[in-house]
Amino acid sequence: xxxxxxxxxEMVRHITGNLQQKDKLPVxxxxxxxxxxxxxxxxxxxxxxxxxxxxxxxxxxxxxVRGEGRKGYYNLLGVNELQEDANDNRYDLLNIMEIxxxxxxxEVTTALGLEKNAKVYxxxxxxxxDKQVTCLEQAFLNQKIISNLDEEIALKPILKYIKDVLAIxxxxxxxxxxxxxxxxxxxxxxxxxxxxxxxxxxxxxHLANGQPCCYSRAVFHYxxxxxxxxxxxxx
Amino acid sequence: xxxxxxxxxEMVRHITGNLQQKDKLPVxxxxxxxxxxxxxxxxxxxxxxxxxxxxxxxxxxxxxVRGEGRKGYYNLLGVNELQEDANDNRYDLLNIMEIxxxxxxxEVTTALGLEKNAKVYxxxxxxxxDKQVTCLEQAFLNQKIISNLDEEIALKPILKYIKDVLAIxxxxxxxxxxxxxxxxxxxxxxxxxxxxxxxxxxxxxHLANGQPCCYSRAVFHYxxxxxxxxxxxxx
Numbered sequence: 001x002x003x004x005x006x007x008x009x010e011m012v013r014h015i016t017g018n019l020q021q022k023d024k025l026p027v028x029x030x031x032x033x034x035x036x037x038x039x040x041x042x043x044x045x046x047x048x049x050x051x052x053x054x055x056x057x058x059x060x061x062x063x064x065v066r067g068e069g070r071k072g073y074y075n076l077l078g079v080n081e082l083q084e085d086a087n088d089n090r091y092d093l094l095n096i097m098e099i100x101x102x103x104x105x106x107e108v109t110t111a112l113g114l115e116k117n118a119k120v121y122x123x124x125x126x127x128x129x130d131k132q133v134t135c136l137e138q139a140f141l142n143q144k145i146i147s148n149l150d151e152e153i154a155l156k157p158i159l160k161y162i163k164d165v166l167a168i169x170x171x172x173x174x175x176x177x178x179x180x181x182x183x184x185x186x187x188x189x190x191x192x193x194x195x196x197x198x199x200x201x202x203x204x205x206h207l208a209n210g211q212p213c214c215y216s217r218a219v220f221h222y223x224x225x226x227x228x229x230x231x232x233x234x235x
Numbered sequence: 236x237x238x239x240x241x242x243x244x245e246m247v248r249h250i251t252g253n254l255q256q257k258d259k260l261p262v263x264x265x266x267x268x269x270x271x272x273x274x275x276x277x278x279x280x281x282x283x284x285x286x287x288x289x290x291x292x293x294x295x296x297x298x299x300v301r302g303e304g305r306k307g308y309y310n311l312l313g314v315n316e317l318q319e320d321a322n323d324n325r326y327d328l329l330n331i332m333e334i335x336x337x338x339x340x341x342e343v344t345t346a347l348g349l350e351k352n353a354k355v356y357x358x359x360x361x362x363x364x365d366k367q368v369t370c371l372e373q374a375f376l377n378q379k380i381i382s383n384l385d386e387e388i389a390l391k392p393i394l395k396y397i398k399d400v401l402a403i404x405x406x407x408x409x410x411x412x413x414x415x416x417x418x419x420x421x422x423x424x425x426x427x428x429x430x431x432x433x434x435x436x437x438x439x440x441h442l443a444n445g446q447p448c449c450y451s452r453a454v455f456h457y458x459x460x461x462x463x464x465x466x467x468x469x470x
Contacts, residue, residue: 172466
């Protein structure tokens with residue numbers, strides 16, 4: 001982790017623990033001396049926080065806390081177990097139903113840019129919140145990139161494993177959201193009726209060279225399908 | 236519009252019209268001489284395209300087209316009529332059902348950071364796709380910021396009006412997505428049954444000083460509730 005990333009993390013913890021929406025942060029000079037780093041490190045760390053929608057900077061006025069968003073809503077970018085930062089209290093418990101090495105179906109070869117019948121790991125997760133099933137996820141991982149997947153690895157954030165253990169740089173995800181009716185099998189997991197609403201969230205993760213490495217499809221109980229996104233649009 | 240924004244727009248048009256996913260862009264030197272601008276302008280324009288998920292840059296390898304995403308999916312950031320760039324063919328027709336100046340309900344005063352009983356404009360939109368209702372939107376606008384709203388203004392992208400005509404700088408939106416069952420009134424608009432799924436997308440737009448100015452709540456027909464988001468996460 002680079003120095004500005006560490007400072008950004010410390011700042012996030014400080015803001016989350018101590019500050020409210022619209023609270024003003026100290027001026028940059030104070031931050032420089034408090035964290036004992038260079039001005040460019042502070043600027044980079046503030047840029048990270050701005051991009052994450054945690055702060056906003058008003059020219060000539062200061063740096064302000066953007067605030068948490070609504071209760072019960074989860075960060076659209078921070079979910080699906082594959083995601084690096086899964087410590088968001090979104091669920092109480094995570095189980096793996098099945099890990100298999102399979103021939104990828106067409107939908108999966110398209111998402112991962114693979115040849116026909118290429119091998120992928122399929123991992124089925126169940127997430128619980130208040131002892132209720134809140135999400136069913138099936139993740140597909142390119143076997144050429146992750147060659148030795150087992151339950152121990154699959155139960156930790158896999159993207160972190162790819163980055164830290166396999167030392168492969170990750171880049172950007174594509175996210176797709178759609179709404180549909182639950183089928184009978186899905187409904188039985190959630191304790192709902194077939195035809196009840198569901199939200200499906202698909203994520204395709206890419207390596208730094210643009211190659212897709214993981215494809216995840218998560219179906220959410222409609223009462224827990226609440227997401228927020230804080231955009232930092234250019235002025 | 237600043238020079239790098241113009242160049243970014245030209246690049247987007249060129250890419251959309253001529254290039255495919257994974258196609259390589261010319262090297263920066265070629266772009267500089269083609270667009271006849273400085274290196275820093277090209278870099279800024281490329282950064283805009285990277286942030287929008289249109290290109291990705293691989294160090295030592297080049298600049299590549301990230302691709303369009305799936306058919307039938309709309310940019311999560313590019314919708315609701317209030318948004319600046321509504322030319323995304325998401326609908327065939329837009330009607331206004333009602334424009335009123337009303338006392339804001341608690342939900343609206345919270346979203347817009349207003350005092351109790353403050354006045355807001357309420358605009359109800361209906362969107363059609365293939366002659367079917369695809370979206371119902373209700374937008375609330377702070378009357379102290381937009382003081383003379385009428386049908387002519389409301390039928391154009393309102394954010395553009397705020398920026399260009401009122402000359403107020405906009406900053407960032409907060410987006411909330413949730414899923415629920417349609418109530419009877421909503422269902423009748425969509426030609427669906429009460430209890431059928433819907434996706435609700437709320438957006439709160441802020442001015443450059445952090446003040447919220449518009450709050451929009453859009454309910455989508457579940458068959459058209461398909462969105463994508465291209466994230467440009469830090470390396």
